[in-house]
Amino acid sequence: MSRVGDGGPAVRRLAEWDATDLLALAEEYDTPLYVIDRDRVAENCARLREAFPDADISYAVKAHTGQAVLRTVREAGLDAECASAGEVERAFEAGFTGNRIRYTAVNPPGRDLDRVVGRWQANPELTITVGAADTVDRLRDRGFDGRLCVRANPGVGAGHHEKVRTGANAKFGIPIERVADLAEAWAAEFDLVGVHAHAGSGISGDDLTAHRELVSRMGDLAREVESRGGGLEFVDVGGGFGVPYRSEEPPLDLDAVAAATREALGDVAGRSPAGCQAELGNVDATLSIEPGRYVVADAGVLLTRVNTVKEARDATVVGVDAGMTTLLRPAMYGAYHAIRNLSAGVDSDTDGEPNATGDRETVPVTVAGPICESADVLCEERPLSRPERGEVLAVGNAGAYGYEMSNTYNTRPRPAEVARSGTTVRLVRRRETAADLTELER
Template sequence: MAVPDLADSPPVRRLADWDDQQLRSLAATHDTPLYVIDLDRVQANYQRFSAAFPDAHVMYAAKAHTGQSVLSALLDVGADIECAAWGELERSIQAGADPNTLQYTAVNPPAHDLDYAVDLAEDAPGLTITIGATDTLDRLAERGYDGRIAIRINPGIGTGHHEKVATGNDAKFGIPYEQVPDVAERVRAEFDLVGLHSHAGSGVLTDDLEDHCEAIERVGEMARRVGDLEFVDIGGGFGVPYHEDEPPLDLAKTSEMVRDAVGDIDAQLKLEPGRYIVADAGLILTTVNTIKETPTATVVGVDASLATLIRPAMFGSYHPMRNVTAPDREPEPVTVGGPVCTSADVFATDRPIARPERNDILAIGNAGSYGYELASQFHSQPRPAEVALEDGDDRVVRRRETLDDVTRVEQ
């Protein structure tokens, strides 16, 4: 894969920047609903972020998109990978990652996850396990593990686009701040303490940086209290503009503020962007099947649903939409919904879109992160195919599921 030139890569890719003719062709060839991921853009986003933090170790948070094509593309440009579950560890290795470079962030890890990580570490002592509870230390010790540990700090400050992703003040995540020095002492006695970790929240844009950096300041302070660390990992959470009128994250300002917030530490700074790397590199194509005029709304029915993209139903998230069949038609306010039997299955309400007609193809933007990852088989709907774009070509990287795939595990 050719490495993209950053000079040709803008800081944000809007939905209107995609090639409508190419998108129509993909829909005609591969049917809809269809996920599209641009691997050139994925690589460019990683390179741009890394260039803003030249002295830091930038990993990719796999949970944003664990497709093998995405992981392989990022490994090709030197990214390491942070994983939140055993399946992400395995998929990263299958994509070509050296297990010694992986970081596993355990959150209430099931027994199988810990078993897998401990077994993996026997042959890959460079694997780092991040713990957010002393109970996890007990469980690791029971399994005979005495290797690399990072302590996840709960800084008591949450940030991000929604309360459900503001992990920095959620008791589920991390060791309570003032308990960290005692836990560090225990880790040093029983394991190999290599780092501190924290993640304040997700979807952080330039205007949110002050709150985000307040949490980072606390991590830097704790790093100086604990001392003798290999790295300090401040997580990810850096956002992309979902609304068309939102400016992109100012990376230069972000880098400066983050460095100032961390302060002077005798350790490697680590970051784990996920959404920033893949969000604007992906979209969904969906076909209009129904137009219904009512006294209160023009309802546009499409073949994608909350089973395809759950973020609007789960978070109330805004995703840009575009009629790629006829983008020059006069815009009309419409409500766009899918075929799932719930009022939550709506992508947009009273949204001005070039007047849709039956069989038009609509594109739903910024679907590269937490899109396919959260897709389901609700209503017995097989999950969609995914097509990757790279070096001017396209290829199917996930075939469309069939009903046999949906029912295969039943007995």
Template sequence: MADENPAVRRLSDWEPEPLRDIADEYGTPLYVQDVGRVRENAVRLREAFPDADIAYAVKANTTHAVLSALERAGIAAECASAGEVQRSLDAGFPPERIRYTAVNPPDVDLDHVCALDGVDELTITVGARDTLDRVAERGFDGPLCVRVNPGVGAGHHAKVSTGAEPKFGVPYDRAADLCRKAADRGFDLVGVHAHAGSGISGEDLSAHRELVARMGELTREIADLDPEFVAVGGGFGVPYRESEEPLDLTRVAAATREAIGETDARLAIEPGRYFVADAGVLLTTVNTVKPTPETTVVGIDAGMTTLLRPAMYDAYHAVRSLEPDLPRKDPVSCELSGPVCETADVLGRDRTLPDPTRGDLLAIGNAGAYGYEMASTYNSRPRPAVVSLDGTLVSLSVERERLSNLTALERSAGDSDGSAVDGERDADGGTNQW
């Protein structure tokens, strides 16, 4: 099993010839997602946490192929928006295997979720007393979970460390009181939830352990309410640099079980990137090679609108050339620059590549999580296509946007079809996005 299901899939493990064939057929920039690898990662998580309730943090990658593969693998869905709930339902997740964990949800989101068929089986997680009141006003009486701010955070970047950020969850010292108020109001309190952050590694396992210990204490404090589960988030990291070791998932699982202590509530985890990051690559084509005194600027057709993580988080993604004549090329230090008019539009600095030539095909690794999900149309650039791999089967998951798509929703001042620019208004004056 170890050889068939390694702890991490490196960019060098991808066979170049099939990727070249895919790029020839579908063009670039192009995301390629291997759903077989997604299933392998699900198996590894299940083996490390055999008794846990495992949910996938849908925001990492919402493509239908990924969602349907994880649904068939028996994984639950943890959703941060009404849109993610709807995508999960469309992919086959039954309501009882969906947790809606929204942060400051807009009214239109709550309206949609609370009106769904089977909503009485879907778990809604609230992170504020206001949110509790708002779901009550909509007549929701299904399973309820309370999100807790444990006062401790972890993660690969300050922008994804959620555990100590006041935006997320009820302050720890008020959580038990809100749980009791919810139960007194007739809600079916099924659990409590906290999330330290994203990209947790062995280096910050102590913060994860502290969060889990606090959640264990809270669960024992409200044991009389008989919570079914205690969710300690996910955020398990993957090694983006080739020199980094993969996460010791067995060690993380053991530390989690030890830290939570004795409780009748079932442990729940909600990884996102761990399922999908190393299952995806981004293919891009060199269009400009510009030697400068500082470096060789390699212009590519993917940029920060295609893959935002380097500009947003200073994230590192491995890069390799997929050209077949590499042995004949000398190594060159490069800066990989995209086509967006921003200084931040650089996907990699000080990278060594075989002497690049216009038309070369490059692959960018660990692009399966928060890649296509964070793509945008800034600079009026259409978003890329997504292709799914399942063994030898290659299929188009998401079509490439075209320039005509960018203006499809726009209305000019002379239009008289009665619709507002930002969508039709409902009877209460709100925007109905559904």
């Protein structure tokens, strides 16, 4: 198995967040509280631009749709890849223009197509990516004849969990062996601008073999489409670049990923950055990627307060005010997030876990939320400085799919969110109230 080495850029670990600053935010804004560092978002965007200087990079908006994040991404020069009509609206609100927005439709509801086609009529440079011939029929019925990208199902997927491996899942894209025929037919009716595929989410160095295979198949597809007279502006090989959630996991080596991507596409000859072109054999098209998690994961933490400490038969259960409605990933994917007791005043290692040098005893604890479900735990048997009621815990790598997947199960309002840049902190999403949850009821 190919593996990316340890030479990648440093990732921001939980221990690198200033405990005093985070405790002050918890005191001022209450908990649960999401904290997003806009400076780190900008740094991650710059790192991607450096590794892929000739590529078209679009941020996968679904990772975090907050306006503070979207504006930071736009200012950093990345475009927006949107998975829904709502995300398209958010992108426009954040200042993206139509030529910097791609809408990737997955079994889109009619109202989504109505809204996006309406936006396209006023912004004809907007691109729509389709993953089914049926979607093209529905677009045609709405009068769309603009910029079309075709999503292929390459038959190979990767990612941190089976639920996010999209490349071989029948739900996503048109079987790659059928795409060239359809693209040839659609090129006569629409402005065919690209082909697209996505392996999955949270791809690690261990998944590089699958990534290479997907990219290679997309290169072959691009050449076939070109051979039939269908010139392409871009070949989009997706994103899904992972970040290390555990201390023993090295940062993803973006330079190695970029080199592997160019090699797998086939006979890539770099052009000037101004042209942003990569020659794919006999296909003159832009390499396009769409990272999401990599941009925002380590730019966010979740703060939560301890309300209960219980000595159960086989575990010390620490109850907190954040649960699976606040951060769903542990319950949904069994995902690991580093957790740190900010109030304990102990030194921590690079993963945010306490060292034995602290004054307080370190004990294995299960951190559980307030939701009436056994899956509502943030960790089990995790060594932490023994938490006490009222103390604040920080949950790391919460910037991607944290707030986005939050929900109101058990009628629990969603948390507040603050964004910081330098020394400036701003409340960017107020805390929901019970009244907010019943406002739409009749």
